[in-house]
Amino acid sequence: MSEHLDLPSMRVGYGAADSTGADGVVEHLDTTWLTGDPPWPALFQRWLGEAVAAQIPEPNAMVLGTVDADGRPATRTVLCKGADADGVVFFTGYDSRKGRALAANPVASVTFPWIAMERQVHFRGRVVKVDPAETLAYWQARPRGSQLSAYASQQSEPIGSRADLVAAAAAVAAEFGGVDGQTPVPVPPHWGGYRLEPVSVEFWQGRADRLHNRVLTEDTGTGWTVQRLQP
């Protein structure tokens, strides 16, 4: 397939000669942009707000990297449903492939790939389950159809056919009074939130000639440091 695509020559140059970028920002990302304790939330919130305002698709989508008990890495996209100084939150199946990896190895990375903005933000840290009350509050805000699907899905397990999947979802819907029923769907025992508590956050801003800007903030245990990295 890829032999018909000229992959080696596919590239997009970032920024103009004067070093402004698609982010519309003239100044370079600088270590002085990271202030506060911890230093990352203010700039992260600003960039997230700018990604939302730019109407890029799914601005809260982030690529989650985990490592399983055998040391095998895996990544997949999840939606960020909370971000503050305590960390970034997502919701998923606790028995899924990622859930099993996190049970064995409660560390992860997440990357927000805001490519249309010529930006990315990369987090690394420890992962904890959120409080059940936080899971319940988010669960209750989800559309009923998504609740029923999450209840029915043994996420990451094989299933024979699409028809089997639809039948499993229909059985769960029937149990709770139908797709349009009024019976609340309880939080499935196998579903809930995780919070990645960052120990490092890196901001990346694309610039002309691949001379990009990278600023890394890290929790050293005695405080947060902020450093510029080479591209």
Ligand SMILES: Cc1cc2nc3c(=O)[nH]c(=O)nc-3n(C[C@H](O)[C@H](O)[C@H](O)COP(=O)(O)O)c2cc1C
């Ligand atoms: C844009 C996007 C957002 C997604 N958001 C979530 C999410 O918030 N939670 C989730 O469990 N899966 C989400 N998924 C599906 C996951 O990428 C993944 O297929 C699923 O969680 C199973 O992953 P696992 O087998 O590695 O555990 C999303 C997929 C896409 C493309």
